[in-house]
C-alpha cells in the first residue's frame with residue numbers, strides 16, 4: 488500500500504475544538520483545498536510540510552461587524568477632535584462626497600489583506616446605502632467577488648441616515664437587495680421618530696423575507712435608556728420565525744436599562760435566539776460621552792446574554808476612520824478589550840470570548856457549513872504562537888500561518904526579544 492501524498496501537511500499542531508477547553512495533539516493533511524485527514528503521526532508525504540512545534544491550530548477569526556467603505560480614512564478631511572459619534576457622522580458626510588468606486592475598492596482590499604494576515608478569513612461589512620449612486624455598495628460587491636478565493640465577504644445594505652430619513656432611502660435599500668447585498672441593515676434609533684424606527688424594523692423584515700436575506704440591525708447604539716428597539720427586533724424575529732438569521736449589533740442601551748425591564752427582555756430574547764454583535768473597542772470610546780461620573784461603559788449586557796446561551800460575536804466596527812481612528816483588524820484585540828469591559832475574567836469566560844471571534848462569528852454569518860477544522864471541510868485555518876485560548880488572548884499572539892481553502896496565504900516571523908543587560 489502506497490503512502491498518501493498531500494498538498495500540505497501540518498505536523499505537531501495543537502488543535503482547538505469548539506466544545507473542548509484543551510486543544511489536542513494532531514497532524515493535519517490538506518489536499519484539493521480540503522482537510523483530508525486529522526490524526527497524530529499521520530503517515531504520508533506532501534509538497535509542503537510544516538512543523539508547527541506544538542503551536543495552536545484554530546479555525547480562522549471571524550470579523551462580524553466592520554465598515555470597509557469608511558476604513559483607512561482617518562483624518563480625511565479632518566480628525567474627529569471631540570471623539571463623538573455625531574462629529575464622526577458630520578466628517579463622514581463630507582468625506583463621502585469624494586467617494587469613488589476605485590477609492591472604496593482600494594481601501595477595502597487593503598483592509599481585508601491586513602485582516603487576513605492576522606487570521607481573519609470571514610468578514611461581514613456594512614455598506615452605506617444612503618447615497619443615490621450606491622457607490623459604497625457597488626464597490627464592496629465588486630470586492631466580494633475579487634477576494635472570494637481567499638476571503639469570504641458578506642455585504643450589509645446599511646442605511647446610515649435611516650430608511651425614512653429622506654424620501655429616496657427606502658427605494659435605495661430595496662435596490663441594494665436587487666443588486667445582491669447579502670444582508671439587510673437598519674438604524675431604528677437614528678430614524679426621525681420612535682414610530683419611524685418601529686416602522687423601519689417591520690420594513691426590514693418584509694424585505695429580508697421577500698429577497699431571502701439575513702438581517703443585521705444597528706440597534707440602540709446610544710446611551711439613552713429609553714431606546715428600546717431591541718424588543719421590536721426580537722418580536723419580529725419570533726413572529727417571523729427568523730431567529731438565527733437576525734443579528735442585533737451594538738445594543739449598548741441594554742447596558743443602561745433598569746434591571747426589571749432588562750430581565751424581562753432577557754426572557755423574551757431566549758425565545759427568538761437572535762444573534763448579538765458587540766463592538767467593544769469603539770463603544771468604550773464613543774459611549775458615555777455625555778456622562779459626568781460615574782461614566783458608563785457603553786456595552787450591552789454581554790455576560791448575562793452569554794449566561795442565557797445567546798450567540799454573541801464581535802467586531803471592530805471601524806478600522807481607522809472618523810469614528811475610531813485606531814484599529815488594526817486584529818480580532819484578539821477586540822476580544823481582549825471585551826474581557827476587560829465586560830469583566831469576563833473567569834477562565835471559562837475568557838475561553839468564551841475567544842469563541843466569540845471564531846465559532847460564534849461563523850454562526851452569526853450563517854457560514855457554519857463551511858467552517859471548522861473537520862475532514863471534508865474547506866481547509867481554512869490559522870496557526871497561532873500560543874498553547875491555548877487563554878495564552879492567545881493574554882499575549883494577543885502572533886498568527887504564524889494563515890491557510891485559506893488549502894493555500895498558504897500568509898506567514899509571519901516571530902519577533903525576537905533579547906535581554907541585553
Ligand code: FE2
Pocket residue numbers: 552554613705804
Ligand atoms: Fe457599525
